[in-house]
Amino acid sequence: xxxxxxxxxxxxxxxxxxxxxxxxxxxxxxxxxxxxxxxxxxxxxxxxxxxxxxxxxxxxxxxxxxxxxxxxxxxxxxxxxxxxxxxxxxxxxxxxxxxxxxxxxxxxxxxxxxxxxxxxxxxxxxxxxxxxxxxxxxxxxxxxxxxxxxxxxxxxxxxxxxxxxxxxxxxxxxxxxxxxxxxxxxxxxxxxxxxxxxxxxxxxxxxxxxxxxxxxxxxxxxxxxxxxxxxxxxxxxxxxxxxxxxxxxxxxxxxxxxxxxxxxxxxxxxx
Ligand SMILES: [Zn+2]
Numbered sequence: 178x179x180x181x182x183x184x185x186x187x188x189x190x191x192x193x194x195x196x197x198x199x200x201x202x203x204x205x206x207x208x209x210x211x212x213x214x215x216x217x218x219x220x221x222x223x224x225x226x227x228x229x230x231x232x233x234x235x236x237x238x239x240x241x242x243x244x245x246x247x248x249x250x251x252x253x254x255x256x257x258x259x260x261x262x263x264x265x266x267x268x269x270x271x272x273x274x275x276x277x278x279x280x281x282x283x284x285x286x287x288x289x290x291x292x293x294x295x296x297x298x299x300x301x302x303x304x305x306x307x308x309x310x311x312x313x314x315x316x317x318x319x320x321x322x323x324x325x326x327x328x329x330x331x332x333x334x335x336x337x338x339x340x341x342x343x344x345x346x347x348x349x350x351x352x353x354x355x356x357x358x359x360x361x362x363x364x365x366x367x368x369x370x371x372x373x374x375x376x377x378x379x380x381x382x383x384x385x386x387x388x389x390x391x392x393x394x395x396x397x398x399x400x401x402x403x404x405x406x407x408x409x410x411x412x413x414x415x416x417x418x419x420x421x422x423x424x425x426x427x428x429x430x431x432x433x434x435x436x437x438x439x440x441x442x443x444x445x446x447x448x
Contacts, residue, residue, distance in 0.1 A: 327367055
């Protein structure tokens with residue numbers, strides 16, 4: 178699943194190709210994604226200029242003047258900039274056609290992605306209005322995490338993956354950030370002290386920032402890449418390492434299930 182670093186890298190890759198460009202129209206080959214692609218998108222977008230492109234959580238927001246195109250990569254989506262005559266492949270469900278002869282193509286084999294239209298302030302869109310702070314912005318800090326976890330008996334890992342608390346902390350990054358912070362994933366969130374909240378905020382930012390930096394190295398090939406989404410090859414401390422020795426202490430990495438997801442941790446390093 179594309180995680181926040183992949184979406185941020187996609188944003189940085191798309192921006193120079195989209196900003197200031199005039200939209201010629203759209204091609205909708207398969208409208209049934211997670212929600213239907215609006216039928217009248219061609220009419221809404223044709224002739225508009227792209228004024229800005231930004232990210233909120235894992236949504237990409239393309240400001241087209243008359244409204245905002247909201248894009249989500251779902252489980253398997255990817256976006257690429259390609260020449261308009263590029264052959265269409267099986268899962269290429271949507272194109273945004275630019276007047277300069279290029280297009281932005283959404284490939285989404287599992288069709289959990291989204292192409293939506295929003296008039297007015299996208300921050301007030303039902304999908305975005307209830308979201309917590311961005312993990313890399315200043316309003317996600319120790320005070321925020323401390324307040325958000327008081328009286329909560331839920332496991333800390335589930336709480337930091339809750340988009341009302343903070344957005345964009347997917348399973349890999351939750352596992353890694355908790356390992357680096359020395360916090361057990363199953364610890365009741367309400368038991369986390371203020372200094373440990375501060376430590377966890379720091380390691381969440383650190384793991385995401387490192388992944389985004391790794392993604393930056395793939396930007397060079399953005400236009401002609403093969404379009405396959407995938408995790409950046411990071412060196413993980415615990416993720417995917419069940420049964421292997423902890424890099425820090427040599428103890429065996431454990432695997433448990435929490436909220437249908439795999440949690441990996443070192444019982445010696447994480448308390
Ligand atoms: Zn260890």
